[in-house]
Amino acid sequence: MLLAGDIGGTKTLLGLYAPGSDPRQPVAQAEFQSGNYPGLEEMVREFLQQTNQTATYGCFDVAGPVIGGQAHLTNLPWSLSEESLGRDLGLKRVVLLNDLKAIAYAVPHLQAAEFHTINPGRPAPPPSAIAVIAPGTGLGEAYLVWSETGYVACSSEGGHADFGPADEMQAELWRHVSKKYGHVSYERVCSGEGLPNIYDFLRDTHYAPEPPEFAAKLSAVQDRTPLIMQAAMDDPAANPLCTATLQVFVAILGAEAGNLALKVLGTGGVYLAGGIPKRVLPHLADGRFMQAFIDKGRFADLLKDIPVHAIVSRVALLGAVLYGFDHLGLA
Numbered sequence: 001m002l003l004a005g006d007i008g009g010t011k012t013l014l015g016l017y018a019p020g021s022d023p024r025q026p027v028a029q030a031e032f033q034s035g036n037y038p039g040l041e042e043m044v045r046e047f048l049q050q051t052n053q054t055a056t057y058g059c060f061d062v063a064g065p066v067i068g069g070q071a072h073l074t075n076l077p078w079s080l081s082e083e084s085l086g087r088d089l090g091l092k093r094v095v096l097l098n099d100l101k102a103i104a105y106a107v108p109h110l111q112a113a114e115f116h117t118i119n120p121g122r123p124a125p126p127p128s129a130i131a132v133i134a135p136g137t138g139l140g141e142a143y144l145v146w147s148e149t150g151y152v153a154c155s156s157e158g159g160h161a162d163f164g165p166a167d168e169m170q171a172e173l174w175r176h177v178s179k180k181y182g183h184v185s186y187e188r189v190c191s192g193e194g195l196p197n198i199y200d201f202l203r204d205t206h207y208a209p210e211p212p213e214f215a216a217k218l219s220a221v222q223d224r225t226p227l228i229m230q231a232a233m234d235d236p237a238a239n240p241l242c243t244a245t246l247q248v249f250v251a252i253l254g255a256e257a258g259n260l261a262l263k264v265l266g267t268g269g270v271y272l273a274g275g276i277p278k279r280v281l282p283h284l285a286d287g288r289f290m291q292a293f294i295d296k297g298r299f300a301d302l303l304k305d306i307p308v309h310a311i312v313s314r315v316a317l318l319g320a321v322l323y324g325f326d327h328l329g330l331a
Helices: 040-051 082-089 099-109 168-181 195-204 212-219 225-234 240-264 288-294 297-304 316-327
Strands: 002-007 011-017 028-033 057-062 070-072 079-081 093-098 115-119 130-135 139-147 150-156 270-272 308-311
Touching (some): 002 099, 002 316, 028 040, 040 082, 057 099, 057 316, 070 093, 079 082, 093 099, 093 316, 130 240, 139 240, 168 240, 225 240, 240 270, 240 288, 240 297, 288 297
Parallel strands (some): 002 057, 057 093, 130 270, 270 308
Antiparallel strands (some): 011 028, 139 150
């Protein structure tokens, strides 16, 4: 049995799969709050006990770089290694991969219901590269390149590259966030952790008033991002500060998605993944995202033809299962 997991900074999804089975049909599956556990081992033991199952192999995607079979998660105080996980959990072999690499691994296998098209474009056939960008708790990036046997998924830490403001407001945002963090990466302004930074900047520069009752709600929660997004989606007219926050976020996401498309020449398509895009689809489709995406001077025409899709299902676990089947000899 393959034990597969999508380990995020906020939530972790675990599943058990019979070798060679449908990777979308687990024997058992459960979701856990990552921060409630000191490590993955404790979570896995609880899952196996709950399901009364056993596993022989493990494949886990993690929100952070995987180097030499080891991973230090970016937004979770866990350190993992393939060797220690295998030993501590009694598994014959464990493989770790970056979560965006897992999503990229799943992209060639996506079904029509698993993504929503923002820009149909004109997709170039293989060997054209494909780009993946995923704002969730953090900002992940990956890409696929063509080989003789099909697409190869490649991980990246591009979300931590320097944020490049596209206009004067974004330049002021950079200055504001720089005072707090020093280095301003795209993740600081284009992720679940980044949205409150935009909100604070717009509030502190008096872009729009903050209703006292909403300020009280924000002060009562640890994670402000869901409240800000929900207010912008449910009643934008009554929440101009939240609405402006989401609009700035979408413009920055569009610009960085266009940057990634240029860097890997992703004429095969750009896929938006992570937890945020599927929740804000109307804002991605209103033109603001694509305007920022193609605003690349002489390369605007090239970017207009690149298809852009938002992944609307949680496919990182699918990628981890497929990767485990392929790399552990279980297909």
